[in-house]
Amino acid sequence: MASSLSGLRVVDFSRVLAGPFATMLLADLGATVTKIERPHTGDDTRSWGPPFDPGGQSTYFQSVNRNKDSVTLDLSTKDGVEVARQAVRGADVVVENFRPGLLDGLGLGYAELSAANPGLVYCSITGFGRERGAELPGYDLLVQALGGLMSITGTPDGEPQKVGVAVVDVFAGLFATVGILAALRHRDATGEGQWVEVNLLSSLLAALVNQGAAFTSGGVVPARMGNQHPSIAPxxxxxxxxxxxxxxxxxxxxxxxxxxxxxxxxxxxxxxxxxxxxxxxxxxxxxxxxxxxxxxxxxxxxxxxxxxxxxxxxxxxxxxxxxxLATELGLAPIVGLPRADGTEVRLTRNPIQLSATPPAYRSAPPQLACD
Structure with missing residues (x-):
């Protein structure tokens, strides 16, 4: 079947969760995604385990990297940077989550790459923005703490709690995907690319919705209430x-x-x-x-x-x-993707349903290119 983003080329410099989640969503919708990884080690999450799947792969890495190709490049070398530049010249989208300014120093920042490719949509995901928060490490647990989420999670008499999954990274990945698609819509109309910037802290604050508005509009500082709701009972x-x-x-x-x-x-x-x-x-x-x-x-x-x-x-x-439960409801929540070695990876299905151009599951998460 046709794919919504067929023909779109994405170069993915991102690692861990927020960026790879965004690029996987684009890949599910038909984009060709090339993941740029460090030689020998690759994405940090390749070694994050247990748990590992029956094929010996980190389930963390598998969760956000299907439908991608992998290329290893040493960006500390001139040759590696030049190969990256060549890849970007023919790309529609770049996604990166390096420390702010690092890729600029390599000649892979937005200003230089967009000069050679004016239609480029360049997405940067940071922890706390690229100005005064540039040096703060963007780890999900840290952002859950600093961003107030832990202050409203847990029992009133217990310690602050993190959510059981890295939801801030997921929020940021979703916001990044929306921003990329909006920028592509603008490019379709004008031919002009642009810089999309998303940071974890702002993503969390936006995702606090009613709890955030309790503070911004009501002057109330919400507190931990366990499993109770501040505005509804029971x-x-x-x-x-x-x-x-x-x-x-x-x-x-x-x-x-x-x-x-x-x-x-x-x-x-x-x-x-x-x-x-x-x-x-x-x-x-x-x-x-x-x-x-x-x-x-x-x-x-x-x-x-x-x-x-x-x-x-x-x-x-x-x-x-x-x-x-999802299976009983006919939602088919798991998709199986075969690997070249004959093993299969089972992953959570993309929840987006499109009647004409549904998400596709073309390939398992890639092996590290140098393996």
Whole structure:
């Protein structure tokens, strides 16, 4: 089938997660992506393990590098830099996440490359911008801490917690992809390329959405609330006779249905709980009521009955359960890609569905070129 980005050539100087995630999304949509790696070691994540897949490859590297070719270049040598320049002259997009200024010093910065290729879309991903934050190391955990995410993650009486995956890198990769596609749309109309800049800190602040607006618009500094929601109740994890149940009650109809299923329809008329604002103001009393009522059955039993009543509810799955659910729902969450050695790598499917030009899975993540 046709691909949305067929014919687009991307030179990928990026490493680890944010940049490679962005270029994998472009590759899934049909772009030809050439990954530039260091000789002998390659991308840092090639050695990040365990876990390793049955073929002995780092699962971290595999997760964001399918549909790419790999070329090793020593950018500390003139020959390596010249080969890189030649590759970029015929490219549509460059993605890099080096320390700000490093590629400029090699003659591979935006100003020099765009002079030779005016239509080039050049995307730089940094930790904290290329000016006053240029020297700060852009590690996801550090940005989660400095960017406020850890201050709202975890229990009120516990230590600040990071999210269980490097979400800031993922946010930045998504924003970078959107920026690249927007720049390409502009180039299609004008022939003019441009510099796309994304940094991890700004990406996180933008992704804080309602919690960020609580501060910028409401003057409120949000705090850790465990699994509770600052603006909705009940929206949390609750214990049952067996297992834990997640409730995500977003409106009064759902709350009324919840009370009916629990056998206490009168609870919905209680002035303390009749509206969402009242429920948020009386969340402790509401939780006590719900914990008492839910203790009579298992989480799985409650989830089934509540879902039938159109109340958002579910059990807390582990990773195996999550993929099993997606499979049961017909979402086909895993794609298998064969390697040249006969092994297969199984990866998470791209979630974008396009009726005419869907994502394609052409090749497994590449072996390091010098292997």
């Amino acid at each position: 929206y949390e994890v609750l214990p049952c006779a067996e297992g834990d149940l997640v409730l995500a009650v977003g409106n009064d109809r759902q709350f009324g249905a919840l009370c009916t299923v629990l056998g206490t329809p009168e609870l919905a008329d209680d002035a303390r709980f009749a509206t969402n604002t009242a429920r948020v103001g009386n969340r402790s009393a509401l939780r006590a009521e719900l914990v008492h009522l839910l203790a009579t059955r298992t989480a799985a039993e409650w989830a089934k009955e509540l879902t039938a009543a159109r109340v958002p509810a579910g059990v807390v799955n582990d990773m195996a359960g999550a993929f099993r």
